[in-house]
Amino acid sequence: MYVLHWEYMAGSIVAQALLHEVEAEFEQRHVDMSSGDHKKPAYLDINPTGRVPALTLPNGKTIGETGAIVTYLCETFPKARLSPQSTDADRPEFLFWLNVMTSTGYPTVSRWNHPERYARSDAAIAEVEEKGLADLNIFFDLMEDGISGQKTFLKSGFSALDYYLSMLTEWPADRERLFSTHPKITVVYTSASERPAYKKSMNSHALPKVAA
Known part of the structure; x- marks a missing residue:
């Protein structure tokens, strides 16, 4: 297990x-x-x-x-x-975008969401948060341009990239703006979030109710 x-x-x-x-x-x-x-x-x-x-x-x-x-x-x-096989033509593409999401997207979300980890003074923390948000917007623009499939990130079909990108869209404060300005991301998220496995995952992330 x-x-x-x-x-x-x-x-x-x-x-x-x-x-x-x-x-x-x-x-x-x-x-x-x-x-x-x-x-x-x-x-x-x-x-x-x-x-x-x-x-x-x-x-x-x-x-x-x-x-x-x-x-x-x-x-x-x-x-x-969950990913192209080693002999598949789009295996390098999968590895590239997975690493972009993990090395750029994930830490950018963290920098925006927890600016206090990257600075000490109130002014510096505010600047880190502002820059983090700007960089996050740039990251999602990059993702929008990188999507090659009609309903999935890769043209060849569903992969772990769809779940990873969907996860990254769960965190921005203004998700309505994110989806309204990124139609390809919206389609990928909608498709991935309807899969039973993603639903099960998100169900477990609903915070438990605190007794009154």
Whole structure:
């Protein structure tokens, strides 16, 4: 059994969706980052980077980083066709855009959403947030231009890129503007978010109700 160490509305969205997609048996263990669980020795023994998500494999080893988790699941479950195969013509395209999403999109969201991690003074934090939002808009423009399929990111059809991009669209504050100005992204998100695996993932990210 796999064990997914996750947090609400974090990068675990895509990992959960893919695990559901391949029908893998897995357990979810919540890491409460607001309480600092990700910095405690118990979690650092599992993932020394202290980041979430992390995926413990059936052999007991753990990998972190969404890009690594996505790549691992794509390669471990080839019949699910989560990514082009090594001999497919669009394999390089898949790897390129996956790395753009993980190395540019994901950290840009973090910089915009948590500017206090990148500066100290109130003025500097405000500047980081403003620049993060501007860079995030540029990133989504890039994604819009990169989409080659009619309903999927790749022309060849559904892949893990559709889930990853959909996850990135979950975080911007003004999603209405994002979708109204990026019709291709809207179509990809609509198609991906209707898949049962993505629905299951997002259902688990609904914050539990606090008793009055």
